[in-house]
Amino acid sequence: MFKKILIANRGEIALRVIRTCREMGIKTVAVYSTADRDSLHVKFADEAVCIGKPQSSDSYLNIAHIMAAAEITNADAIHPGYGFLAENARFSQICADHGIKFIGPTPDMISKMGDKITAKETMIKAGVPVVPGGEGLLESIEQTKALAKEVGYPVILKATAGGGGKGMRVVWSEEEIEKAYTTAKMEAAASFKNDGIYMEKFVEEPRHIEIQVAGDQYGNVCHLSERDCSIQRRHQKLVEESPSPFMTADLRARMGEAAIKAAAAINYESVGTIEFLVDKHRNFYFMEMNTRIQVEHCVTEEVVSYDLIKEQIKIAMGEKISGRNYEPQLHAIECRINAEDPYNDFRPSPGKITNLFTPGGHGVRVDSHVYAGYVIPPYYDSMIGKLITVAQTREEAIDTMYRALSEYVIEGVKTTIPFHLQLMQNEDFRKGNFTTKFLESFTMK
Ligand code: MV4
Numbered sequence: 031m032f033k034k035i036l037i038a039n040r041g042e043i044a045l046r047v048i049r050t051c052r053e054m055g056i057k058t059v060a061v062y063s064t065a066d067r068d069s070l071h072v073k074f075a076d077e078a079v080c081i082g083k084p085q086s087s088d089s090y091l092n093i094a095h096i097m098a099a100a101e102i103t104n105a106d107a108i109h110p111g112y113g114f115l116a117e118n119a120r121f122s123q124i125c126a127d128h129g130i131k132f133i134g135p136t137p138d139m140i141s142k143m144g145d146k147i148t149a150k151e152t153m154i155k156a157g158v159p160v161v162p163g164g165e166g167l168l169e170s171i172e173q174t175k176a177l178a179k180e181v182g183y184p185v186i187l188k189a190t191a192g193g194g195g196k197g198m199r200v201v202w203s204e205e206e207i208e209k210a211y212t213t214a215k216m217e218a219a220a221s222f223k224n225d226g227i228y229m230e231k232f233v234e235e236p237r238h239i240e241i242q243v244a245g246d247q248y249g250n251v252c253h254l255s256e257r258d259c260s261i262q263r264r265h266q267k268l269v270e271e272s273p274s275p276f277m278t279a280d281l282r283a284r285m286g287e288a289a290i291k292a293a294a295a296i297n298y299e300s301v302g303t304i305e306f307l308v309d310k311h312r313n314f315y316f317m318e319m320n321t322r323i324q325v326e327h328c329v330t331e332e333v334v335s336y337d338l339i340k341e342q343i344k345i346a347m348g349e350k351i352s353g354r355n356y357e358p359q360l361h362a363i364e365c366r367i368n369a370e371d372p373y374n375d376f377r378p379s380p381g382k383i384t385n386l387f388t389p390g391g392h393g394v395r396v397d398s399h400v401y402a403g404y405v406i407p408p409y410y411d412s413m414i415g416k417l418i419t420v421a422q423t424r425e426e427a428i429d430t431m432y433r434a435l436s437e438y439v440i441e442g443v444k445t446t447i448p449f450h451l452q453l454m455q456n457e458d459f460r461k462g463n464f465t466t467k468f469l470e471s472f473t474m475k
Pocket of ligand 1: 237
């Protein structure tokens, strides 16, 4: 049993973890940068330790400072949240070396999924469908041209150390190969200190549908259905929902089984997510695995009545999971409320929240760390919070979302609320008629 957990994160996810720890009777330690002195995670935790200057590299990414905070407070375990060190295999290893439980997967599991070519090879062996393409690294422009001819245009070049869309290049014809190969390699080297790239057939107008999974230390793996994350802008998700309006009982059974195979292939332990691309014929392909709790975990919690953070902590303590799968019983939608100006290319808008009213009522959940008078620092992501609604049907969840968005008052900074209000009234969105390209043609009125 853990007596004390250190949360190596900030913002809403730090609060989210503290809340569950409270319910479980586990003491908490917050860590914070000097920019976050007045943050709620510092006030909500039982203890708090300052770990450095505002820059992430000096604080939330500084492993030595975080380990020192864990040692002096006698923490049994560290919860990494999402972002920062959540998918850092070296951090997971250092925790293990210091006898502090990392609440997440082992270094080996993180590494296997962090390298995309290795992940894809593992999936092929496990019988999980992957996007057709070349196996292994691209070694030359000539080889890339020959392979693209075999795979068939359009193709996409991706960084093996990448993920989340960084350093990808879509190639429509042989004339474009040389430039795409060179720039993809350069971007990969600059972003990830690893210039390895690989090729896939480019799936046009796909949906992004991911399956939540959980695995324990005894080889039990289950799935908790899907989230549709197709509403994204420049690889930043803005809206997520469960179930997906594109889902059928048959597709869920097949994707759920594939996701379980994927997690079982690496003996996955903790909660995690298998991301798939789904084409218009409902063919699905493994894209990547996220070996962390995600921002959008709340929509799953609402539709399957399951505290994913509690399960994640229990799994880390060595408890068994039931092993059964979970089907959505309700419909949930999440809107990310960011301090960004949707009328100005979603430009970040940090600063002081001068006035705040948070929506409530039936079917409304708000996960947020802000309060009136809080200053959103410019150093980190611009998320103010997440507004989640839950109802019997998708239509009702959208209606509740529109009502809750209309109640939300955030003054002092620009927010994504006006964007969400317009999206909830969009006819194609309401019909569930969208792919990952939807926001490319969406304009604010
Ligand atoms: C693709 C693809 C089409 N075909 N791979 C973007 C993020 C990264 N995880 C992989 N991504 C994509 N990979 C093939 N073979 C299209 C995307 C993609 C995308 C995927 C999910 C959600 C939004 C997206 C936006 C643009 C491109």
